[in-house]
Amino acid sequence: MIKSELINKIAEANPHLYHRDVERIVSTIFDEITGALVEGDRVELRGFGAFSVKERPARIGRNPRTGEKVPVAEKRVPYFKTGKDLREQLNK
């Protein structure tokens, strides 16, 4: 499923809403999650999962072709941990 299909499903379930409003609703939800992570905040959606940001320290990497050492700067990576309900439902 891609975003436009998700929007269509929500629109079908809510015929009283304008399609463009459904688009805004879906976009708002994902933008809000991204915005929180950009601030370094966590997003916890019980049953579904939690998004957080993990810090990866700077390290010395290697060019796998030449074996040459290259410095890799520290960076922040988004992380998602599946919620308990969803994890269990995936294995029913």
Added chain:
Amino acid sequence: MSNKTLTRADLTEAVYEEVGLSRNESAALVEQVLDEVSGSLISGDNVKISSFGSFLVRSKNGRIGRNPKTGEEVPIEPRRVLVFRPSQVMKERINAG
């Protein structure tokens, strides 16, 4: 970093402010979106949200695990796990300043 935790209530509030719906209906829509994403994944269909990221269902083989405390061997059944792959856009935004 402010180190807050966003919840459904914050997503509901954002939807409420963005579109002229009641708070109740905004909350219901947040739930519907999460339910649709979950339902798709449970049925084995990956979910890709452009400029956000992809939720991918992976199948893991069974293996023999070990209780690290007792050293006892325990079978781990084959199972399905969910992984989130952030989009390039999200990764860049998170690292930009």
